[in-house]
Amino acid sequence: MKPFSESCAQNCDPILAVLRETFADRKQVLEIASGTGQHAVYFGAALPHLTWQTSELPDNHEGIQAWLDEAALSNVLPPVVIDLNDEHWPVGMVDAIFNANTVHIVGWPSVQRMFAGIGRVLAPGGIVCIYGPFNYNGRFTSDSNARFDVWLKNRDPASGVRDFEAVNALAEAQGLRLIDDVEMPVNNRTLIWRRDI
Numbered sequence: 001m002k003p004f005s006e007s008c009a010q011n012c013d014p015i016l017a018v019l020r021e022t023f024a025d026r027k028q029v030l031e032i033a034s035g036t037g038q039h040a041v042y043f044g045a046a047l048p049h050l051t052w053q054t055s056e057l058p059d060n061h062e063g064i065q066a067w068l069d070e071a072a073l074s075n076v077l078p079p080v081v082i083d084l085n086d087e088h089w090p091v092g093m094v095d096a097i098f099n100a101n102t103v104h105i106v107g108w109p110s111v112q113r114m115f116a117g118i119g120r121v122l123a124p125g126g127i128v129c130i131y132g133p134f135n136y137n138g139r140f141t142s143d144s145n146a147r148f149d150v151w152l153k154n155r156d157p158a159s160g161v162r163d164f165e166a167v168n169a170l171a172e173a174q175g176l177r178l179i180d181d182v183e184m185p186v187n188n189r190t191l192i193w194r195r196d197i
Contacts, residue, residue, distance in 0.1 A: 008035065019098070029051070031099065037065070041067050041068065043098075044073045052076045085113050104162055107159065111167070119173075124197055125194070127193070128176060133148065167191070168191075
């Protein structure tokens with residue numbers, strides 16, 4: 001039985017609209033934390049010029065593979081094991097990275113290590129797209145995000161909606177320059193960085 005995420009089903013089209021433009025000239029995408037695998041098969045089918053590398057913790061591989069088996073896409077690769085806290089990720093250099101709904105779920109040290117990992121595997125000129133909710137100037141952008149933050153912290157005190165400025169500082173420390181900040185439905189954003197070095 002395939003795992004299913006309602007939020008993935010709802011946000012696929014808005015994210016795809018961004019990726020069609022942003023990844024138009026990309027070749028190899030690493031998806032950090034592929035979750036159920038829904039995004040991978042949806043974007044892989046819609047963007048056949050990309051080779052889409054899925055990744056997750058081992059417990060989630062079976063579910064991702066179920067989606068991949070059903071879709072049978074030659075350009076979407078089986079998941080590799082990526083733990084954000086590991087210093088070695090089992091992938092080569094890529095020219096694009098995508099991640100959705102992770103930064104607010106994991107603890108801040110893991111967010112820091114995720115960007116360090118991005119710095120290790122993203123090629124010069126590479127693009128990073130990260131989707132999720134963010135605060136700006138220390139403030140929530142909506143009442144629903146404030147409620148979501150309470151829910152997250154009740155579940156795990158180390159989680160929570162992150163400040164854009166803090167996340168952008170991590171990106172800049174890896175030689176990434178913000179090139180777009182796209183407003184998305186349901187008070188989310190897609191942040192896009194390019195590595196100039």
